[in-house]
Amino acid sequence: MRRNPLALGVFIAIAVVVGQALLIPLFAAPAANLAPRDLPIAVAGPPQVVAQLEKEHPGAFEVTTVADAAAADSKIKDRDVYGAILVTATGAEVHVASAASPTVAQLLTQSAAALGSDVAIRDVVPVDPDDPRGAGFVAGFLPLAITSLLAGVLVYFFVPRRSARLIALTTFAALAGVAGAAVQIGWLGILPGDYWAVAGTLALFTLAISAAMTGIAALVGREGLGLGAVVMFLVGNAISGIAAAPELLPQPWGEVGQWLPIGAGGTLLRSVAYFGGSGGGFAATVLSAYAIGGLLLVLIGRRGLAKKTAAAATEAEPELVGAH
Structure with missing residues (x-):
């Protein structure tokens, strides 16, 4: 049955507007209602x-x-x-x-x-003098989250074998942690703290997002990528509290944000960079759960798309030969 292009275009327009109407309050409401709450x-x-x-x-x-x-x-x-x-x-x-x-x-x-x-x-504990308003700290999380999402998607689509996916994800996280710490500490100078502690924190954060993305998709299919992006990135970024504090957001959203990778990552990085790790235990546990859980889903999930495509081509080859 052929689809009506006009009806499809109207449906897309309505769907995007509905999504837009939901995203605006998701981001604007927490920012507009900042106030101390306990x-x-x-x-x-x-x-x-x-x-x-x-x-x-x-x-x-x-x-x-x-x-x-x-x-x-x-x-x-x-x-x-x-x-x-x-x-x-x-x-x-x-x-x-x-x-x-x-x-x-x-x-x-x-x-x-x-x-x-x-x-x-x-x-008592001031921000780094090269980042006097803390804006660099906040802005640094967006590219880390985006690239981690992208890495998870690319590994799912282009790395078919489970063992290869595990190697790709852990390699990405290790390199992302080392490079991220080098940029923020050595190049921009917006973070204090021990280099390797910061690198380890960034590696855990990037692994939590990328492994969770690949793992969800491996378990439920490519539809899981959209679910992961919405929950971990769109919702998680809006209620992370990185730019202010979880206790300033409307509740329970401030607390919920600490159960998602971006909120937990911001808390852990502050703790490691400025407070010697104090107050970062819960955040480290949350990130570890996403990272380990994602890797386990990769192990038990379905085989990769590339492998399926190759298998399908092999099965179709005898039919093509017979046709000739």
């Missing part, structure tokens, strides 16, 4: 400080009471909290960690105005 902070001072925060910002902060500035800074460096408000007899201080989130650091700095005009601001 944001972990530390407070050292009289009980009235905590009471005032809860009264003026209900539900905004998850407060941990600490004894002094040293205890507050320890929690910041361990990534237990994003910052601290300290009120002592000598005055008030606000400690932030712009490396954890420049947006949160700015928010806490602005909130310090309520404590008085002479509040001291201290950045």
